[in-house]
Amino acid sequence: xxxxxxxxxxxxxxxxxxxxxxxxxxxxxxxxxxxxxxxxxxxxxxxxxxxxxxxxxxxxxxxxxxxxxxxxxxxxxxxxxxxxxxxxxxxxxxxxxxxxxxxxxxxxxxxxxxxxxxxxxxxxxxxxxxxxxxxxxxxxxxxxxxxxxxxxxxxxxxxxxxxxxxxxxxxxxxxxx
DNA sequence: CGCCAGATTGACT
DNA sequence: GTCAATCTGGCGG
Numbered sequence: 001x002x003x004x005x006x007x008x009x010x011x012x013x014x015x016x017x018x019x020x021x022x023x024x025x026x027x028x029x030x031x032x033x034x035x036x037x038x039x040x041x042x043x044x045x046x047x048x049x050x051x052x053x054x055x056x057x058x059x060x061x062x063x064x065x066x067x068x069x070x071x072x073x074x075x076x077x078x079x080x081x082x083x084x085x086x087x088x089x090x091x092x093x094x095x096x097x098x099x100x101x102x103x104x105x106x107x108x109x110x111x112x113x114x115x116x117x118x119x120x121x122x123x124x125x126x127x128x129x130x131x132x133x134x135x136x137x138x139x140x141x142x143x144x145x146x147x148x149x150x151x152x153x154x155x156x157x158x159x160x161x162x163x164x165x166x167x168x169x170x171x172x173x174x175x176x177x
Numbered sequence: 178c179g180c181c182a183g184a185t186t187g188a189c190t
Numbered sequence: 191g192t193c194a195a196t197c198t199g200g201c202g203g
Contacts, residue, residue: 041184043184050184051184052184052199055199055200055201056200056201057199057200057201058199058200059199059200073184073198073199074196074197074198074199075182075183075184075185075197075198075199076183076184076185076186076195076196076197076198077185077186077195077196077197077198078184078185078186078196078197080184080185082184095184097184110185110186111184111185112184112185112186113185113186122198153184154184154185155183155184155185156183156184157182157183157184175185
């Protein structure tokens with residue numbers, strides 16, 4: 001289990017550190033799906049034009065909540081899965097963009113695809129990932145070394161002049177474009 | 178209550 | 191490569 005302190009850090013650092021971690025989804029019928037996080041992006045506060053924190057609403061408020069809070073929101077008919085980082089009152093989050101399925105077979109190479117495959121919807125919004133319930137995160141004991149590639153964020157209209165997308169080099173499940 | 182932009186995806190000229 | 195479907199959140203564009 002990964003503790004809260006892991007998320008009380010700048011979003012870009014958390015986005016790097018969370019690569020290679022295992023996301024565990026326990027479904028209502030007792031099933032378990034495990035998948036490795038292979039691609040992420042960092043989003044900051046009101047000074048980040050691509051961040052939902054520029055809007056004065058529920059999304060900014062959620063980004064200001066406690067580290068480890070799950071933020072789910074819909075764009076273009078897709079749910080996007082984020083984890084809040086930093087201290088309370090500081091708007092920041094990490095977007096999970098792609099997963100590598102471990103014990104199942106389904107497409108997870110995109111932010112909208114992985115929420116469908118892992119059955120992550122609005123019901124997780126403002127829940128915490130820290131308590132080991134139906135959605136939790138753990139270290140991969142057998143993780144081999146991997147290189148991290150940086151790039152600019154994908155799909156955003158106004159990006160920052162900084163590379164805030166991170167993914168595992170050579171991984172087949174990284175979203176393309 | 179209506180309008181519109183958007184951190185997407187998939188189908189198609 | 192281009193483009194439209196589809197729906198949520200924010201705001202009165």
